Amino acid sequence: MTFPQVIDHEYAGTKEIIATLVLDAEGGYALVDPGPSVTLPTLRAKLLALGIPISEISTLLLTHIHLDHAGATGSLVRENPRIQVYVHERGAPHLADPTKLLSSAKRLYGDAMDRIWGEFLAVPEANLHVLNGGERLRVGTRTLEVLYTPGHASHHVSYLDTSEGTVFVGDTAGLRLANRPLVSPVTPPPDIDLELWDASLRQIEARSPAQLFLTHFGFADRIDWHFAELRRRHWVWAERVRDSLDGAADDVDRMAGFVLSAIRDFRGILPPEECVLYERVGGLELSWQGLARYWRKKEDPA
Ligand SMILES: [Zn+2]
Known part of the structure; x- marks a missing residue:
């Protein structure tokens, strides 16, 4: 073996x-x-x-x-x-x-x-x-x-x-x-x-x-392509989350909007049954929460 x-x-x-x-x-x-x-x-x-x-x-x-x-x-x-x-x-x-x-x-x-x-x-x-x-x-x-x-x-x-x-x-x-x-x-x-x-x-x-x-x-x-994609999407997501924080919605709605946008991105690349796998592992709601915390910490480091 x-x-x-x-x-x-x-x-x-x-x-x-x-x-x-x-x-x-x-x-x-x-x-x-x-x-x-x-x-x-x-x-x-x-x-x-x-x-x-x-x-x-x-x-x-x-x-x-x-x-x-x-x-x-x-x-x-x-x-x-x-x-x-x-x-x-x-x-x-x-x-x-x-x-x-x-x-x-x-x-x-x-x-x-x-x-x-x-x-x-x-x-x-x-x-x-x-x-x-x-x-x-x-x-x-x-x-x-x-x-x-x-x-x-x-x-x-x-x-x-x-x-x-x-x-x-x-x-x-x-x-x-x-x-x-x-x-x-x-x-x-x-x-x-x-x-x-x-x-x-x-x-x-x-x-x-x-x-x-x-x-x-x-x-x-x-790997070059992989890292370039990851970096690009990090900042696309980060900006979406920051924009969502500026709006009047509450966090539940902000999160829901973010999840939909991510799923739309995925579906542009893979068939729906494969996108579901990414949604399942990724925990898109948790990803919104992690990035919201990242921005809020920057604004108020205490
Ligand atoms: Zn993991």
């Missing part, structure tokens, strides 16, 4: 929206973003189909700690306490004590949170390896360079696999499902910062990567 292998969580019965990447490591295997715990049974079954029980997972490489990427971390460590977890220094405290993270997520998802994402268990501090960016990690025969890539989240890192020139970008490169010709921003609260995000994209571009690996979803090529 050759690595990396992509595991599709088939989240909510839908193919190609949430992925985990499997790498061969020294004395075991590494997972990039284990995904939410609600699809842990799928992850477990698909790993077993590759001949990999959880007891052979040695390493989790987290891009960031949002529930769709890192929700299963604590459950996996409980099952196999040998697992070492790599995470940015700003994310690590929230894995050790997820109280704040979960109450912030609960504001976004309400009472549906557990049903949507499943449990989020704390990770013992002894299992955590704190990253700042700039580290070089040895994973099997690979050397991964850690890039600090804030913008989507203040604690987001990406991993450059120097052997193949692939960057595991988490959500830093937005959404592009199964290499389709549509790149969508994904800008949920609370950390969105478009200037920092642009600097993160430049940092990745400076490595001239051969391909990207996106959690949503899979390997993506034509």
Whole structure:
């Protein structure tokens, strides 16, 4: 078997929206973003189909700690306490004590949170390896360079696999499902910062990567085009949200108008049944909220 292998969580019965990447490591295997715990049974079954029980997972490489990427971390460590977890220094405290993270997520998802994402268990501090960016990690025969890539989240890192020139970008490169010709921003609260995000994209571009690996979803090529599209749409969305804030409508109506405009954009590029996938993963209402917060913070930094 050759690595990396992509595991599709088939989240909510839908193919190609949430992925985990499997790498061969020294004395075991590494997972990039284990995904939410609600699809842990799928992850477990698909790993077993590759001949990999959880007891052979040695390493989790987290891009960031949002529930769709890192929700299963604590459950996996409980099952196999040998697992070492790599995470940015700003994310690590929230894995050790997820109280704040979960109450912030609960504001976004309400009472549906557990049903949507499943449990989020704390990770013992002894299992955590704190990253700042700039580290070089040895994973099997690979050397991964850690890039600090804030913008989507203040604690987001990406991993450059120097052997193949692939960057595991988490959500830093937005959404592009199964290499389709549509790149969508994904800008949920609370950390969105478009200037920092642009600097993160430049940092990745400076490595001239051969391909990207996106959690949503899979390997993506034509990186120059991809990043240009993402930047363009970031600012189109940001301006729409800023304009919406100037109007007299309330936030519910502002959000609804924004969602419709984004869907109209998507439908100009992809058939409706494929647009629905982007709507489902992207959480367009959350993206309005994240950008509204970005502008309101600029106006009133306190
Ligand atoms: Zn995500």
